Amino acid sequence: MKDKTILHVITVISMGGLAFLFRKGPVKDWFLIYLLKSLLCTFLDVPVNKKKFVKYPIRYFPKSFDSNIVFLYVIFPLLCVLYNQFTYKMKAVKTIPSVFLYSTPMVLVEKWLEKNTKLVTYSKGWNSYFTLSYLTFAFWLVRLIIEGIRALDRKRNTSPNSGAVK
Template sequence: MFKRNELNFLRLLFFASIGLLINMIRKPPLKEWLIIFLFKSYIASILDNLAVKKGYITYPVRIFRTFDISVLFSYLIFPVTCVYYNHASKDSKLPGIVIKCLLFSIPSAIAEHFIEKNTKLVQYKKGWNSYYSFISIAFSFLFVRLFMAVVRKVEKVQANN
């Protein structure tokens, strides 16, 4: 019974994320949002796979059982959230970028903490905790944001040549 509720919760997250993704791709600049989405998916899958292989995190209940990682989180929820973070911080200076990073990272870490404590969707092992999740979430948001700042700068230089 508990597993059925968790799978329903994952389905709800899936459809909500798809809705947010559709909303996201309707707004310009589509090319940037897709770069962010795909780059974040790539980073999240590497980090998630590493954490699972090292035994820090497990996902006992998964929609796609053939994968050890949370495909829904790594390839949909986290990348969509990162696109919205980049959209919110696109024209911000460093203090605004950091504050907005916290505004996106803290709720994500709190949600993961709640899910870890109350479901079998994610389990922390080997000393992993919500603080490490928060740090990894915030770092990856900032890393992707920095990457996109570099992409935008290079694109501007190339357009001027």
């Protein structure tokens, strides 16, 4: 299969996932996580791309973006929403190892793409362990931020001056 075809298939599958992710639970949290993850990816990925540790030779809009925008703005945020949905009612201790259910398959797919296509190339010592660390950190960071937002929201809604109905 040609590299462009693989990119198109990945894009169609991930775009199709959008319809199913925001159906249950606190939808505003899921949208917030999606947007937060997209913003975080932008800041974390820029240095990695500028230093050329990871390159995406075949990508959409190559003159405008150095990164793979499908990964940064669709796949990674969607998987972050899935991770947060999966761990929504879990105790904090259980969310820590469960992140590897999401980051490890992503690393394996990226490694396969790096070995078998021109969609991803590693250089300057970058490897799958760095990718795993990056992905895992990003999942945990977004989970931590959304938990902080939820705590602030609960505090605001339970304070005597909040005007909330009790």
